[in-house]
Amino acid sequence: MTVDTAPDASTATPDEPVHVDGRDELDDTVADYDVVLADFYADWCGPCQMLEPVVETLAEETDAAVAKIDVDANQQLAAAYGVRGVPTLVLFADGEQVTGVQSEDQLRSLIERHTE
Template sequence: MTVEPSTDAGANTPSEPVTIDSQNDLDELVSDYDVVLSDFYADWCGPCQMLAPVVEQLAAETDAAIAKVDVDANQQLARAYGVQGVPTLVLFADGQQVEEIVGVQGEDQLRSLIENYTN
């Protein structure tokens, strides 16, 4: 797991998405930050590629840490969260999974979802 220091986002959250390589990486991120949006994606997935710039923008502009989980490289982790289609977004707040969204979502919708748990 590589965490870049924050520049704009509040609460010292990473300003770029964090690549997750194991359950321990995800657990650590979820315990370190109040709100974490995990993007379960695949490189071959067209909708995932459409969503990528949105999650990068959210990492830079919101108080949520953004996790990127490649489902092909982390099949066991994807199974643990019941990911059956990509992209799947899993939102954690205060260490608990609180939301799961399957499919491409608009930036405004995701920003609003994050703000429900950060304010």
């Protein structure tokens, strides 16, 4: 007997960021959750480190799943989403993607608009 442990639409979103490696994992995450905030980052990036507490708070306090994508390990994936600098945040919601929103208040508002 096998047990399906894959999340579905009724599964609660993770309350901490999920590290994603590759397009398949990102596609699965976007398919599994209604709203996904993808954080394209690099370990060496100072602004990424400053944004980390905001991303963690959003994962914990909102209904969005947060996907962390290391651009150094996933260069082709980053290029596919037009990531030219880090940090870059991409929100996947209602079949669309939104980029370029950076402040916690803007992100929280955008997430809440798509999760109500």
